[in-house]
Amino acid sequence: MKVLQINVVANSGSTGKISEKIGSLAIDKGWVSYIAYGRWYNPSRSTLIKIGNKFDILCHGFKSILCDKHGYGSHKATKKLISTIIKIQPDIIHLHNIHGYYLNFELLFKFLSTYGKPIIWTLHDCWSYTGHCVHYTAINCQKWKVQCDHCPHLLSYPIAITDNSNNNYQKKKTCFTNLKNLYIITVSEWLKKEVEQSFLKNYPILKINNGVDTKLFKPTSSNIREKLGITDKFIILSVATNWIKGKGLKDFINLAQRLNDTYRIILVGINKIQKVSLPPNIIGISKTENVHELIQLYSAADLYISFSIEETFGLTIIESMACGTPALVYDSTACRELINEKVGKVIKVKDLNSAIDFISKVKSLGKDFFSEACRNHILQHYTEEKTISNYISLYNQLLK
The missing domain is CATH 3.40.50.2000 (Glycogen Phosphorylase B;)
Structure with missing residues (x-):
């Protein structure tokens, strides 16, 4: 069996380490594990697949900042990733953070809608169902439940100087609700309840909490x-x-x-x-x-x-x-x-x-x-x- 995970980083930061651990256990179970990533990485037990290069990320970043079009760049990089997926033919594709200036979500989800195998998407934040931001609690914004527009949070990541939140919301809704084989995972009960109020609510939504390596994180003497x-x-x-x-x-x-x-x-x-x-x-x-x-x-x-x-x-x-x-x-x-x-x-x-x-x-x-x-x-x-x-x-x- 083959599993392909896609994340902005590989074996770095919280999401990268989670995908690394999943890949390692899959390997221990006899699977073949691939991790496709966009930016930083550390050595991995899985086969790493780099998506794009620094120039792609830079161009994507400018497009995101100037036009509020985060996730619309990286065309060639995403097409190359899709070609790799077709070649590998993973039995499961597991998405993590697909934002981060490295991936074109329209191209990817158009392909995934035709891919006849299970797609898992672990949501580590709220970007997937908003028109712009990854979090909205600090400004108490509820627009994402109906329709994002006139975004009050443009200066939060991903920072933008123009407002395209209305169009972003509609494009995400169209792309992300067009899969028949998608399973949503949230890392907390709070996020699960939020997603159940979003346009992703018709998918199966499961909760799998994050965990900590208790063999490493334990009471330790220190100076x-x-x-x-x-x-x-x-x-x-x-x-x-x-x-x-x-x-x-x-x-x-x-x-x-x-x-x-x-x-x-x-x-x-x-x-x-x-x-x-x-x-x-x-x-x-x-x-x-x-x-x-x-x-x-x-x-x-x-x-x-x-x-x-x-x-x-x-x-x-x-x-x-x-x-x-x-x-x-x-x-x-x-x-x-x-x-x-x-x-x-x-x-x-x-x-x-x-x-x-x-x-x-x-x-x-x-x-x-x-x-x-x-x-x-x-x-x-x-x-x-x-x-x-x-x-x-x-x-x-x-x-x-």
Whole structure:
């Protein structure tokens, strides 16, 4: 059996690592695994297929920015990919993120509508059913339920200076609802309920949560406190790829101003401009893909906080709990699904008083009061093995 996955990256970032693990288990089961990707990659057990080149991505990016036509470029690259698919003849095609300036969705879905084998599409964000954005919770936009137009979120990824959201919405709706053999996977219950209100609602929609490698993410000894000179501080940690508006940077700054000198907040993923504006009790660390450094930070922290108001899952939250660290999250989008009263706290958005109350509780009881429950919670519900096994089981079911 052959499986082909398509994603913007290969064995890099959260979506790339998920596709890598799926491919690895498929290989272990005797399958042949291919991963087609558009941009960054790391070495893979699967056979990698590069889609396009840097020039294609650059041209596609300009078209997206100038005309709000994300997913309309990369014609030659997509045609070449289709030729490769015809040659390989995979038994299952598994889509992940098809946005990212590397793929023409009209050409791809026109081909897929004629391909008589199962197509799986894992949605890691909301781009597939909106006229522009990948998230809309921060601006409370509901236009995607009926018809996107006059987009209020053009300056969010994928950034555009003109508005083509009405046409984008219609084209996506036409292309993405023209398959008879498509199965939608969402990574959370929240995203599943959103998709069920979109134009994709008539497809089978299944939930498969993301998972964490619990053999890697586990309580680990660390000298991070010594390196940062905060051995006697209560450490609050948060991690983001990019600290965009919806991630809650301002909330952390406001929180820091209300905490005394016995606390330190560590924010990972901070850029140079943001770092200058941080108060003295916030330590800004640039983005890192060093997994071992992250594990040390998760393990050293007393509490993990996510002030994000738009998450389709919340991978860093379960990574921190796998390392024995309790978590506090906002009651928004998918984050609340990951928490119960034994492992952390869910509070209302912007309710810093409740945040401070829980911080005080953790400081009083001690992190160890929560650690075993956190670890067991992840082992029971959010292991990588469970996630990947669910995908392989789905492959087998569809082929039967």
